[in-house]
Amino acid sequence: MSEKTGLFLRRWMLLISMSLGVGLSMLLFYVPGLASIEAPWHEFAHRMQPVLVGVMLFLQFNVTAPSDLGLHRWHVRILLLQALLFTVAAAVCIALPRGGVPSLLFECAMLCFICPTASASGVITSKIGGSLQQGMAYLLLSDMLATLLIPVIIPLVHPSEVHSYLQRLWIIGQRVFAILVLPCALAWLIRFFLPGLQRWLARYTGWAFYVWGICLMLAMYLATHSLLSSGTSIWTAFLIAAVAMLSCVLQFWLGRRLTRRQGDAERITAGQVLGQKNTGFLIWLGLGFMTPVTSVVGGFYALWQNLINSWELQHTKIIDKH
Secondary structure (H helix, E strand, O other): OOHHHHHHHHHHHHHHHHHHHHHHHHHHHHOHHHHHHHHHHHHHHHHHHHHHHHHHHHHHHOOOOHHHOOOOHHHHHHHHHHHHHHHHHHHHHHHOOOOOHHHHHHHHHHHHHHOOEOOOHHHHHHHOOOOHHHHHHHHHHHHHHHHHHHHHHHHHHOOOOOOOHHHHHHHHHHHHHHHHHHHHHHHHHHHHHOHHHHHHHHOOOOHHHHHHHHHHHHHHHHHHHHHHHHOOOHHHHHHHHHHHHHHHHHHHHHHHHHOOOOOHHHHHHHHHHHHOEOHHHHHHHHHHHOOHHHHHHHHHHHHHHHHHHHHHHHHOOOOOOO
């Protein structure tokens, strides 16, 4: 790949992937002759996305030693802020009459706030001058926060006799383990027992960005499919989109604001890890534990966060160490 082509892809990858994902979903949904293709493609996208996320995380953990994942003071501040935003939104939901649009919108905000950091946050963070290692450390922390807090708070908003706290903890923990813990464990086993292989794999860390491009295309396809299949009215969809936009911009801004006295790398990293969310997890959480229509917010959040990331890539000197 030429340097010119690589630079073009690094600057425009997000917009290209988003356009392909949304366009493909609308094409398969609205063109009758393609109905026979939609079901197998949807199944493929659903199964393939977590596999690619695991590959992307493996490439990042491969260049992140356990000693690099130290706890920083700003980690604690951002983590407490994320828990506070989620808890406040949940308290408002509990106070509002159930079934109304205001309650639905605050449920959407809840999901946006508690959703763990996106697996690709380190990819973008390292490109725009942030710290990959500090971002990966917060990725682990945010997944632990979501795993422990969601089973406590969600039943207060949506009482259910189907799952106990331990059952919810097990269900969420299984998903986190498969997508996050396994790639981390494999990368570190290779680091300690096959250092030669680890050094060779480190040459391909930059490929994580292109894997993310494919992941993003599949994520936008699944998010758009969720929106089109939900039967949500245009007005409700507009309000959910507005909640997703406000939640997204607020978290990117708060992350940078709370670390404004830190170095540039910490400020950039904090904004990314708080604002960039694992929208696949968000959609799954809405479908499995909340009102199914709340899953639509994941698609809109993916749109807004990637528009912000695309803007950052356009207006920041891209750093490419690999």
